Amino acid sequence: MEKRKMLQIFICCSCFLAVIYGIARLDKGHRRYREEDAAAMASKEQDNIVFAQQRIMYLTFEDGPGPYTQDILNILDDYHIKATFFVTGLNNDYTHLLKTVSAEGHMLGLHSFSHDCTEIYSSVEAYFTDLGKISSLVKKETNTVSDFIRFPLNTDNTESLSYDTAIIAKLHEHCENLGYTYYDWNVDSGDEDPDLTADEIYENVIQKVQDKDKVMLRMHDGNTQKATKEALPRILKELVRQGWEFRIIDDSTETFHQNLD
Numbered sequence: 001m002e003k004r005k006m007l008q009i010f011i012c013c014s015c016f017l018a019v020i021y022g023i024a025r026l027d028k029g030h031r032r033y034r035e036e037d038a039a040a041m042a043s044k045e046q047d048n049i050v051f052a053q054q055r056i057m058y059l060t061f062e063d064g065p066g067p068y069t070q071d072i073l074n075i076l077d078d079y080h081i082k083a084t085f086f087v088t089g090l091n092n093d094y095t096h097l098l099k100t101v102s103a104e105g106h107m108l109g110l111h112s113f114s115h116d117c118t119e120i121y122s123s124v125e126a127y128f129t130d131l132g133k134i135s136s137l138v139k140k141e142t143n144t145v146s147d148f149i150r151f152p153l154n155t156d157n158t159e160s161l162s163y164d165t166a167i168i169a170k171l172h173e174h175c176e177n178l179g180y181t182y183y184d185w186n187v188d189s190g191d192e193d194p195d196l197t198a199d200e201i202y203e204n205v206i207q208k209v210q211d212k213d214k215v216m217l218r219m220h221d222g223n224t225q226k227a228t229k230e231a232l233p234r235i236l237k238e239l240v241r242q243g244w245e246f247r248i249i250d251d252s253t254e255t256f257h258q259n260l261d
């Protein structure tokens with residue numbers, strides 16, 4: 001009899017402890033879910049803060065049209081994004097793409113006909129002779145005239161410049177007096193260097209834009225920019241995810257001038 005009573009007490013105590021343990025676990029579980037919900041909400045609010053802030057991106061390509069320009073146009077079309085192309089007369093085989101670029105709603109700007117910096121920066125006359133040639137080519141192919149300029153600049157720090165930057169300062173003044181507007185950039189993808197991989201170009205862009213809300217991004221679609229074409233879909237996918245608004249250059253666009261000193 002005594003033994004049975006003890007067993008009953010033991011069973012009662014066990015049940016009681018089991019119930020207390022169950023309640024404790026349930027509460028802990030709820031608390032965990034509450035904490036996870038709060039963390040998810042905080043993260044969502046953070047995203048909304050980032051996305052609510054207007055971030056404006058001007059994609060610019062230099063040195064084309066070239067062998068990768070059509071692919072670049074196709075990728076831009078996939079994302080319904082327009083860009084600005086500062087064009088050259090470097091590759092006759094792709095001159096017909098000037099018309100395509102313009103017809104697809106992208107902006108055409110003038111880079112230079114020859115991209116031979118030593119020659120075009122040898123004098124003011126030499127610069128405007130070259131500019132006249134690329135301007136005429138654009139006019140002939142697209143029946144449009146562009147007042148937007150991107151000066152060819154060698155920004156590779158490992159090489160010394162083959163021209164005196166003082167003439168560029170002089171050309172800035174002449175161009176503005178003639179009604180042109182020139183646009184440099186505030187983020188360089190670095191793709192001018194043909195040794196850069198698509199991964200490196202992607203990392204460059206994403207890392208350099210992260211603390212900015214207005215970007216003029218310098219890329220290239222010349223003869224050696226296969227890696228740019230390869231990196232572009234990933235770059236655009238990430239920039240779209242980050243909520244950037246893409247614009248082409250127009251008369252109201254900020255110019256992002258480089259300091260030549």
Ligand SMILES: [Zn+2]
Nearest residue numbers: 062063152153
């Ligand atoms: Zn260039």
